[in-house]
Amino acid sequence: MLHEKIIQCRRKCGLSQEALGEAVGVSRQAVSKWETGDAIPEVTKLVALADVFGVSVDFLVRDGEYPGE
Numbered sequence: 001m002l003h004e005k006i007i008q009c010r011r012k013c014g015l016s017q018e019a020l021g022e023a024v025g026v027s028r029q030a031v032s033k034w035e036t037g038d039a040i041p042e043v044t045k046l047v048a049l050a051d052v053f054g055v056s057v058d059f060l061v062r063d064g065e066y067p068g069e
Contacts, residue, residue, distance in 0.1 A: 002034075002060060006035055013052065017032055024049055
């Protein structure tokens with residue numbers, strides 16, 4: 001699930017919700033909503049998330065494990 005991958009990737013990168021929000025141009029509250037599944041990031045934000053996390057957008061939106069696991 002996308003929201004679980006956002007949490008997993010953010011933690012692996014050692015980022016707080018606030019730091020991730022700053023990196024992709026949204027508020028901490030937006031990141032929180034993504035992580036609870038209450039909202040889904042826009043496509044442009046998915047691309048930004050993938051860049052920050054060093055993964056593909058495909059990885060974020062499809063089922064599968066974190067690279068290297």
